[in-house]
Amino acid sequence: xxxxxxxxxxxxxxxxxxxxxxxxxxxxxxxxxxxxxxxxxxxxxxxxxxxxxxxxxxxxxxxxxxxxxxxxxxxxxxxxxxxxxxxxxxxxxxxxxxxxxxxxxxxxxxxxxxx
Amino acid sequence: xxxxxxxxxxxxxxxxxxxxxxxxxxxxxxxxxxxxxxxxxxxxxxxxxxxxxxxxxxxxxxxxxxxxxxxxxxxxxxxxxxxxxxxxxxxxxxxxxxxxxxxxxxx
Numbered sequence: 001x002x003x004x005x006x007x008x009x010x011x012x013x014x015x016x017x018x019x020x021x022x023x024x025x026x027x028x029x030x031x032x033x034x035x036x037x038x039x040x041x042x043x044x045x046x047x048x049x050x051x052x053x054x055x056x057x058x059x060x061x062x063x064x065x066x067x068x069x070x071x072x073x074x075x076x077x078x079x080x081x082x083x084x085x086x087x088x089x090x091x092x093x094x095x096x097x098x099x100x101x102x103x104x105x106x107x108x109x110x111x112x113x114x115x
Numbered sequence: 116x117x118x119x120x121x122x123x124x125x126x127x128x129x130x131x132x133x134x135x136x137x138x139x140x141x142x143x144x145x146x147x148x149x150x151x152x153x154x155x156x157x158x159x160x161x162x163x164x165x166x167x168x169x170x171x172x173x174x175x176x177x178x179x180x181x182x183x184x185x186x187x188x189x190x191x192x193x194x195x196x197x198x199x200x201x202x203x204x205x206x207x208x209x210x211x212x213x214x215x216x217x218x219x220x221x222x
Contacts, residue, residue: 035211045151045159045202047211061210095158100206101149103170105158 002026004096009109022079022096030074038092086113121214134190136217138203143183147207150188154199
């Protein structure tokens with residue numbers, strides 16, 4: 001079964017850091033580009049970042065550029081999102097998502113930035 | 116940045132009725148427009164890719180059309196399980212963007 005499982009979410013103070021992980025299974029992870037997409041409470045979907053299959057191409061939304069870093073480890077079938085200098089407006093459910101268009105979504109992990 | 120504007124924002128529909136949701140792009144995106152369904156407390160699911168291609172396993176009552184700047188998602192003969200929020204999404208250029216969503220409620 002094709003599956004993406006996120007972890008690492010939680011409550012963090014403004015200015016703090018968090019590292020999200022996404023474990024992939026059931027498919028050849030190294031063959032796919034991957035994404036992070038977030039959804040603030042009661043709001044719509046927002047693309048955050050993308051990384052190509054070999055990490056050659058990396059892109060970020062302006063809202064997170066310079067603060068977030070996407071990476072992947074194909075040997076471990078894992079995707080990561082290092083989030084620094086977190087702000088209240090980063091509070092959201094963060095989804096790990098496969099390919100473009102996204103054809104597989106994880107269940108999401110919740111990040112809450114609050115003092 | 117390409118802005119996607121969906122209409123309507125909300126629609127209350129009777130079962131078996133036909134539903135039409137439109138998505139307008141702020142500039143031409145060819146056919147790089149995709150549709151997702153998100154039910155409450157669930158992750159989104161891909162319905163239609165590249166404007167009109169049905170994704171595997173999606174019921175045939177869902178269809179998409181359009182190109183350039185104007186796109187449509189049609190649900191023929193709405194079923195109760197179709198109550199959800201629907202999003203369009205473009206992959207023509209960076210940053211990737213989504214429409215604001217259309218919530219479909221069953222009367």
